[in-house]
Amino acid sequence: MTLQFSFAIVGAGAMGAKHARLLARFPGVKVARVVDRDLTRARALAAEVKGEASAGCDGLAGAVSAAVVTVPASEHHPVATGLLRAGVHLLVEKPLAPEPDQAEELCSLARHHGCLLQVGHIERFNPAFEALRQALPRPRFLRFERRSPFTGRGTDVDVMLDLMIHDLDLALTLSTGPATGVEAQAWPPPPAHADAASARVVFGDGLVAEFFATRRAAAPARTIQAFADGVLGEADLLSRSVRLVHGSSDGQVPFSTATGEDALLAQDRAFLEALAGRGPVPVDGQAGLRAVRLADQVRRVARGSR
Secondary structure, eight states, X not given: OOOOEEEEEEOOSHXXXXXXXXXXXXXXXEEEEEEXXXXXXXXXXXXXXXXXXXXXXXXXXXXXXXXXXXXXXXXXHHHHHHHHHTTOEEEEESSSOSSHHHHHXXXXXXHHHTOOEEEEOGGGGOHXXXXXXXHOSXXXXXXXXXXXXXXXXTTTSOHIIIIIHHHHHXXXXXXXXXXXXXXXXXXXXXXXXXSEEEEEEEETTSOEEEEEEESSOSSOEEEEEEEETXXXXXXXXXXXXXXXXXXXXXXXXXXXXXXXXXXHHHHHHHHHHHHTTSSOOSSBHHHHHHHHHHHHHHHHHHTTOO
């Protein structure tokens, strides 16, 4: 098989390992380098995918076609900045960056250096979300709930950037207008990073969305409720199932999307298609920037500053 794309995985933690194993399965793709400050961890993953290991990104320019950035969120901006300046196409895990100005700078760098920039908002590729969007393309009210047991990952940023940003991105995808009003609360209060937060966002097209996210839950949950024109849609993003209720409980129309493609596989496949010139980047840097801006609004309101 002719080699088409050579990848670097920057960050050999749980998400980096998932990306590396998936990408190594695609014909014509080689995971050539695994980068992690923990060189032992980098070497272990590199051996698994038959690549090389290093503790830094030196020498990646010209050696790889693209990189997947899975380092902690607080490191996204400096790592992605160096790679974009080296002309490396990027898939950056969410959030694109912790601060809006950092995310905006990454978008500018990608344009300036002619690099593709995709953001890992993986729920866009969840078949349950796609089924809900097809059934109710213009909802008037949304309710998102996202609960995760504590894992120790993502704690370099607050829960709005760690978890809620998934659902903020989905709401932005379903809305045709910008956020015009935000109410929010978070716990614990500053200066600690919030582990639980709730928000209510009104968009310019009249859509109202409510959000709750916590990373201190007893059990995981990821659900969406959508209301439009007398129809209630309920999506479970974990079981990848959707139910529609028309007017009353007698009108329930359950259907399952559990046979859909794995969301991470679909996301990485879409990035490869964009690299091959067979389609646009499905979640580009501007989409990532919009999500970071909205998360920042929620964070500022929750902290009591406007």
